[in-house]
Amino acid sequence: xxxxxxxxxxxxxxxxxxxxxxxxxxxxxxxxxxxxxxxxxxxxxxxxxxxxxxxxxxxxxxxxxxxxxxxxxxxxxxxxxxxxxxxxxxxxxxxxxxxxxxxxxxxxxxxxxxxxxxxxxxxxxxxxxxxxxxxxxxxxxxxxxxxxxxxxxxxxxxxxxxxxxxxxxxxxxxxxxxxxxxxxxxxxxxxxxxxxxxxxxxxxxxxxxxxxxxxxxxxxxxxxxxxxxxxxxxxxxxxxxxxxxxxxxxxxxxxxxxxxxxxxxxxxxxxxxxxxxxxxxxxxxxxxxxxxxx
Amino acid sequence: xxxxxxxxxxxxxxxxxxxxxxxxxxxxxxxxxxxxxxxxxxxxxxxxxxxxxxxxxxxxxxxxxxxxxxxxxxxxxxxxxxxxxxxxxxxxxxxxxxxxxxxxxxxxxxxxxxxxxxxxxxxxxxxxxxxxxxxxxxxxxxxxxxxxxxxxxxxxxxxxxxxxxxxxxxxxxxxxxxxxxxxxxxxxxxxxxxxxxxxxxxxxxxxxxxxxxxxxxxxxxxxxxxxxxxxxxxxxxxxxxxxxxxxxxxxxxx
Amino acid sequence: xxxxxxxxxxxxxxxxxxxxxxxxxxxxxxxxxxxxxxxxxxxxxxxxxxxxxxxxxxxxxxxxxxxxxxxxxxxxxxxxxxxxxxxxxxxxxxxxxxxxxxxxxxxxxxxxxxxxxxxxxxxxxxxxxxxxxxxxxxxxxxxxxxxxxxxxxxxxxxxxxxxxxxxxxxxxxxxxxxxxxxxxxxxxxxxxxxxxxxxxxxxxxxxxxxxxxxxxxxxxxxxxxxxxxxxxxxxxxxxxxxxxxxxxx
Numbered sequence: 001x002x003x004x005x006x007x008x009x010x011x012x013x014x015x016x017x018x019x020x021x022x023x024x025x026x027x028x029x030x031x032x033x034x035x036x037x038x039x040x041x042x043x044x045x046x047x048x049x050x051x052x053x054x055x056x057x058x059x060x061x062x063x064x065x066x067x068x069x070x071x072x073x074x075x076x077x078x079x080x081x082x083x084x085x086x087x088x089x090x091x092x093x094x095x096x097x098x099x100x101x102x103x104x105x106x107x108x109x110x111x112x113x114x115x116x117x118x119x120x121x122x123x124x125x126x127x128x129x130x131x132x133x134x135x136x137x138x139x140x141x142x143x144x145x146x147x148x149x150x151x152x153x154x155x156x157x158x159x160x161x162x163x164x165x166x167x168x169x170x171x172x173x174x175x176x177x178x179x180x181x182x183x184x185x186x187x188x189x190x191x192x193x194x195x196x197x198x199x200x201x202x203x204x205x206x207x208x209x210x211x212x213x214x215x216x217x218x219x220x221x222x223x224x225x226x227x228x229x230x231x232x233x234x235x236x237x238x239x240x241x242x243x244x245x246x247x248x249x250x251x252x253x254x255x256x257x258x259x260x261x262x263x264x265x266x267x268x269x270x271x272x273x274x275x276x277x278x279x280x281x282x283x284x285x286x287x288x289x290x291x292x293x294x
Numbered sequence: 295x296x297x298x299x300x301x302x303x304x305x306x307x308x309x310x311x312x313x314x315x316x317x318x319x320x321x322x323x324x325x326x327x328x329x330x331x332x333x334x335x336x337x338x339x340x341x342x343x344x345x346x347x348x349x350x351x352x353x354x355x356x357x358x359x360x361x362x363x364x365x366x367x368x369x370x371x372x373x374x375x376x377x378x379x380x381x382x383x384x385x386x387x388x389x390x391x392x393x394x395x396x397x398x399x400x401x402x403x404x405x406x407x408x409x410x411x412x413x414x415x416x417x418x419x420x421x422x423x424x425x426x427x428x429x430x431x432x433x434x435x436x437x438x439x440x441x442x443x444x445x446x447x448x449x450x451x452x453x454x455x456x457x458x459x460x461x462x463x464x465x466x467x468x469x470x471x472x473x474x475x476x477x478x479x480x481x482x483x484x485x486x487x488x489x490x491x492x493x494x495x496x497x498x499x500x501x502x503x504x505x506x507x508x509x510x511x512x513x514x515x516x517x518x519x520x521x522x523x524x525x526x527x528x529x530x531x532x533x534x535x536x537x538x539x540x541x542x543x544x545x546x547x548x
Numbered sequence: 549x550x551x552x553x554x555x556x557x558x559x560x561x562x563x564x565x566x567x568x569x570x571x572x573x574x575x576x577x578x579x580x581x582x583x584x585x586x587x588x589x590x591x592x593x594x595x596x597x598x599x600x601x602x603x604x605x606x607x608x609x610x611x612x613x614x615x616x617x618x619x620x621x622x623x624x625x626x627x628x629x630x631x632x633x634x635x636x637x638x639x640x641x642x643x644x645x646x647x648x649x650x651x652x653x654x655x656x657x658x659x660x661x662x663x664x665x666x667x668x669x670x671x672x673x674x675x676x677x678x679x680x681x682x683x684x685x686x687x688x689x690x691x692x693x694x695x696x697x698x699x700x701x702x703x704x705x706x707x708x709x710x711x712x713x714x715x716x717x718x719x720x721x722x723x724x725x726x727x728x729x730x731x732x733x734x735x736x737x738x739x740x741x742x743x744x745x746x747x748x749x750x751x752x753x754x755x756x757x758x759x760x761x762x763x764x765x766x767x768x769x770x771x772x773x774x775x776x777x778x779x780x781x782x783x784x785x786x787x788x789x790x791x792x793x794x795x796x797x
Contacts, residue, residue, distance in 0.1 A: 105356065175391040179454070181354055183405045183461055184381030193408065198395050504629055531631045533768025543631040546562040 038267040045069055045264025051076065054230045055246075058255030067257035072265050075246040077233045078225070079215060079272075082150055082242050086214055089154030091207055094161025095196070101162070102169040103177075103191035113166060120159035127156040128220030135224075144226030147236040152220040157210040164206025168199040201287040208280035212273045218244035243269045302327035302495040303348065303465060308362035310343050310352055317343040319519045321362070325465075325512075330487060330496040332510035332527065334503055336542065340519040341499045345467050348497065349383035350376045366464070381409065384463035388470040390450035392442035392457070398425075399438040401453055405461035420460050427493075428456035429486045448479025452486065459494075466490065468498040472505065484509050503543055507531050515539045563634050566624055571695060573620060574641050574648065577613040578692040578758075581648045582685060584610065584655035585751060589681045592658045592744060593674070595665040603659035610652040617645040636768060640761035644695070647754040647761075651688060654747040654754075661740050669734060673723050673741060680716050680748040683709060687755040694762045703759035707775065713752035720745035 003011065049071045056070030097116070101109040131152040135143045142148055172195050180190040196203065226239030229246050243265045250262030303325040310318040318340040325331050333341045346352040347360055350371060364371045371379045392401050402421045406412040412420070421438065425431035430452040434445070442453060451471060458466060468487075472480040487509050490496055500506050506513055507527060514524040515538075523530060523539045534540045541547050560568075584603055591600035621642045624630065630638060667674060687709055694702035724738050724745070760771050 175387065175389060176393065178351065178354070178387060179391040179393065179457075180404075180408075182349065182351060182380055182385040182387075183408070183457065184377045184379075185405075185408045186377050189408060194393065198393070200395075503631070507631075532635060534632050540632045544562045544634050 035270065038263060038270055041260070042263035042265075042267030045260050046267075047071075050261075050264055054232070055250075055261055056257055058253060058258050060254055060256060067255070069257050069261055072229075072243070072246055072261055072268070074229050074232050075241045075243045075265060076268070078146070078229075078240045078242040078245075079269075081146055081233055081236075081240070082153055082221075082225075083211055083215055085146065085150035085236070086153035086157055087207070087211060089150060090157035090161050090210065093154075094158045094207075094210075095165050095203065097158075098162050098165035098169060099188075099191045099196060101166055103187060103195065112162070116159040116162035116166075118159075120163055123219070124156050124217045125219035125223075127152045128223035130155060131220070132223040142237060144224060144239045145237050146225070146233070146240045148224040149221055149240065149242070150236070152224045153214045153217065156217060156220060157214050160210040160213060161207055164209065165199075165203050168202025168206060169195055171202060172198045201284045204287065205280045205284050208276055208283070212276040212280075215273055215276070216244060216269060218248055221245045222248070243272075300327035301325065302367065303497075304363075304365040305344075305348075306363040306365065308344070308347060308360065308364060310340070310347050311359050311361075312355065313357040317519055318347070318516075321521045323514060323521060323524060325495060325497060327495050328491055328493070329511040330491050330498060330509055331512045331514065332506035333497065333499045333514045333516060334501070334506050334542075335516035335522075336547075337501065338518075339516040341516050342469055343519075344516065345385075345469055345497060345499050348465070349385050349467055350379050351385065381405070381461050382463055383465045383467060384458035384461055385467040385469065386451070386454050386458055386471050388473050390447060390454050390474065392445075392450050392453050394441075394443050396442055397439045398434055398442050398445070398453060401442045402456050402460050404457060409461070421456075424456040424460040427459050427490070428452045429482065429489075430456055446479070448475050448482060451475060451479070451483060455483075455486070459490075463494065465495045465497065468496065470499055470501065473501070480505075503531075515542065517542070563624075563628055563630055566628065567634055567637055570617075570621060570624060570638065570641055573613075573617050574644060575692050575696050577610075577617055577645065578648045578651075578688065578695075580606075580610060580613060581652035581655065582688045582692070584652045585658070585681075585688065586655070586685055588655035588658035589744070592662045592740065593666065593678070595663060595667070597662060597664055600659040600662035603656060607652075607656050610649060610656070614645055614649045618642065621645070633765065637765040640765045644758045644761045647757045651751050651754050654751050658744055658747055661743060663736065663740065667737050667741075669737065670723070670727060673720065673727075676716060676720055676723070677741065677744060677748070680713060680720070680745065683713055683716075684748050684751045684755070687713075687752055691755045691758045691762070694759055698762075698766055700763055700766055703762045706756050706759040710752045710756045713749055717745050717749040 047069075049069070051071060052073050053071035054074050055072065056068040059067035097112055101113045131148055132143060135148050176198055177190055177195060180194045181187065185194070221242055221244060225242060225245055227241070227245070227249065228239040229241035229249060231238075231241075233240065247262045247265050247269070250258040250265065253259070301324045305321050305323040305325070308318065308321040308323075309316060321344060333345060335341050343352060348364060348371075352358050352360060353376070360372065366379075366382060371383075393404065396404070399417075399421055400407070402424050403412070403417045406417055406420055422431065425434065425438075430449060433449060434453075437444075442450065445453060451474075455466075455471075472483055475483070484505065487496055487498065491511075498506075498510065500509075510527045512525065513527045513530045515522045515530070515534075515536075517538055523534060523536045525535070530539065531543060534543065584606060587599060587603045590596070591603055621638050624638050625635075628634070687706055690702055690709075691706055693699065694706075721742065724742050727734060728738050763774075764770060
């Protein structure tokens with residue numbers, strides 16, 4: 001078929017459109033598939049018991065016997081405890097470091113910034129191994145505990161918080177800093193009480209995203225949390241459980257009911273992460289509007 | 295126009311650098327107390343650099359440094375703590391920069407709140423007084439808690455002036471304060487400057503010669519980083535002593 | 549890379565052209581005024597009524613020059629807001645317009661008091677007045693030249709010549725009053741001569757003032773800065789009797 005230039009261009013344009021559409025489909029398929037699986041396999045586990053009780057004893061399917069499920073309440077408690085503690089560790093350090101990097105600058109600041117960039121790309125399992133090794137030297141009894149796992153997740157979160165906070169602070173125009181400095185406000189105060197406040201929406205978003213990330217990590221927990229998915233939270237020095245850990249345990253066990261609970265936990269985890277992401281968007285918009293638009 | 299009896303700030307052999315580039319060279323200047331001194335000159339002559347040396351804002355730029363001295367009532371500003379210097383010498387910038395996240399009230403009270411622990415009463419008094427001094431009180435007195443960004447450009451600039459005045463400085467530096475404003479807002483600020491000099495020493499950088507002529511008592515002409523001429527504004531514009539000055543103000547270059 | 553901003557490229561810069569136009573106007577007006585002085589004196593001296601009338605008819609043109617000059621200068625001031633030398637030149641021209649107008653008016657007046665027939669009495673008075681006219685016309689030309697060519701020296705030289713005209717004025721007064729006492733019948737003629745002598749003195753003074761403005765435009769100096777008043781004898785009343793007389797040194 002001999003085509004003139006105009007028609008050739010049209011054909012090219014159309015085929016590109018088709019290809020883009022195909023690409024979208026290719027991306028969406030796994031995502032939808034995963035969610036679909038999670039919903040199908042996990043929702044049967046949902047019930048009041050699911051949220052409030054510990055797992056029932058494992059039982060392999062024998063014809064005729066339906067196993068009771070129980071719930072994943074220790075894992076849920078654990079996840080919240082871990083996320084809370086990890087944030088408590090990561091946010092002050094991460095935000096503080098970012099403020100130092102942006103407001104003060106200098107060679108040390110550049111090192112910190114580069115380190116954070118590098119660390120955020122490092123596999124999360126290393127955070128676990130790192131804390132594991134240190135605590136091994138320090139006090140064996142603490143190696144597997146909520147405290148240890150919080151440290152590991154914190155270490156995971158810090159680079160993310162540093163990077164996102166840094167970016168948010170950099171969006172604050174220099175005129176704001178100059179205005180504050182010219183009033184005789186010290187540099188550190190300018191950084192914390194003015195620049196940070198101005199960049200707050202971006203900083204909060206970054207923190208929430210780091211939390212969402214940490215919520216889903218299983219690898220660090222393998223080295224630091226131990227295994228105590230049948231006991232509720234009893235103290236940060238005790239072994240514990242969290243949703244990702246239970247998913248791992250439940251899905252690999254030979255017990256049918258645990259398998260179902262694992263899928264339930266997976267679905268719950270997806271929902272939690274979704275909620276955090278949406279919340280961060282809403283918070284961002286609200287804060288931005290209240291602060292007069294940035 | 296007679297020479298005033300007092301010198302408020304004295305610049306001694308000041309040179310200012312950005313890394314290895316010298317922007318301002320060997321400036322010797324006496325700024326009279328409670329008068330308006332204008333600094334004029336073509337683009338790139340160093341006038342912004344010079345004024346930023348007077349409140350030590352120049353050094354906030356990376357790799358910037360300064361040689362020479364700046365004295366305020368005899369105190370060497372470069373021997374004092376920089377933040378203390380900036381409380382005595384306030385500054386208003388070219389583009390109005392109120393704190394966007396704060397209300398009008400919080401903007402004006404910022405120098406108090408961030409540098410001390412003022413009582414509510416102190417803050418109220420200072421805010422009202424500063425807004426009146428900046429000729430903005432009447433326009434905002436019913437809405438001091440509304441966002442600073444709800445004001446027009448000219449109002450925002452007067453807000454910045456009020457904020458600078460709230461810290462009770464001795465000297466007010468203005469770096470092309472009207473450049474970003476329309477003519478009516480400009481004339482309001484020029485009128486304001488005429489009133490401010492009763493209480494403060496004002497130094498204003500402007501690229502607009504007519505503005506310098508309208509507003510200032512003394513004028514300094516800078517060219518390529520050097521101070522070419524300094525004198526009473528009327529004299530400098532009627533019969534400048536230096537050929538360079540005359541060439542500039544008659545538009546024969548620059 | 550960057551041209552020296554002060555290098556004289558020979559091309560007009562700033563308001564050079566506009567100031568040039570203003571000066572040209574002033575010089576033209578001065579030329580007109582000079583003509584009125586020249587023709588006015590001759591008409592008076594010759595007693596030529598027709599010539600005198602011709603001068604009177606030209607007065608309207610002088611008024612027009614005055615108005616145009618004022619208008620052009622004020623427009624330049626308000627629209628260009630000049631400074632330094634441009635400002636001083638324009639301000640100086642505004643005042644010089646008045647002086648040139650007066651010079652023209654004085655010529656006009658000489659024509660106005662012309663009576664029929666030339667005078668034959670008192671030849672030394674006649675030649676004294678003629679000499680005054682020569683000097684005064686030359687002074688007008690000189691001041692216009694100084695204005696036109698930005699020449700300070702030419703302007704400065706006017707002051708001495710003004711002193712000369714002053715002396716001649718006093719001398720003429722003495723001659724006239726002496727002769728009036730001797731022969732009152734000459735009063736009509738001599739009254740006119742008294743006025744004319746005074747007019748010459750005034751013309752010289754006005755020409756000087758234009759010169760002062762030229763000096764001011766170029767240097768910024770006002771008269772009191774380069775021509776001090778006599779320290780022990782400020783202005784004294786005119787005493788037309790034979791005496792060393794008062795006035796400026």
